[in-house]
Amino acid sequence: MRxxxxxxxxxxxxxxxxxxxxxxxxxLAAPASSGRxxxxxxxxxxxxxxxxxxxxxxLRALRFENYAAMLxxxxxxxxxxxxxxxxxxxxxxxxxxxxQLSVRTMEQARVQEQLAANMFKGVPDAGDKRGAFSQARSxxxxxxxIMKQSRDQLRTAASMLQDMVGDLLDGxxxxxxx
Numbered sequence: 162m163r164x165x166x167x168x169x170x171x172x173x174x175x176x177x178x179x180x181x182x183x184x185x186x187x188x189l190a191a192p193a194s195s196g197r198x199x200x201x202x203x204x205x206x207x208x209x210x211x212x213x214x215x216x217x218x219x220l221r222a223l224r225f226e227n228y229a230a231m232l233x234x235x236x237x238x239x240x241x242x243x244x245x246x247x248x249x250x251x252x253x254x255x256x257x258x259x260x261q262l263s264v265r266t267m268e269q270a271r272v273q274e275q276l277a278a279n280m281f282k283g284v285p286d287a288g289d290k291r292g293a294f295s296q297a298r299s300x301x302x303x304x305x306x307i308m309k310q311s312r313d314q315l316r317t318a319a320s321m322l323q324d325m326v327g328d329l330l331d332g333x334x335x336x337x338x339x
Contacts, residue, residue: 273304
């Protein structure tokens, strides 16, 4: 029985010693084999990031174009109403000027939006991704601000037209009561 206990103890110490020697060797070998894996993972992350940027740009362009189309439809309706008001005897020159200002502002917003889209496309390849993204986002906010300015100009034109129609109706009411 003594021989068996000595053999078991010796076997245990040899096993512990072997494990103690293998652990550092495995730890040193792990980075070399995981370096390629890290590169593959980094490439996959970069591709996913580019895909997210492309999807975000596509959705942003879609929202921008939908909003621009809505504003253009409103501009066309106001122009049609101006024609009717002019046929009734109103002077819509100031309203038409306001509408043209709104159209020019919308064109500026489109240019700014295109610039922002190009800046967003450059983010994945930039050295300072955070800084490039911040600049692109700032540019995108500027394009939205300009679009809102176009909307406000359109609202001003609509308000002017509404006031003119009210004045025309008041003039008609006074004519009828006389």
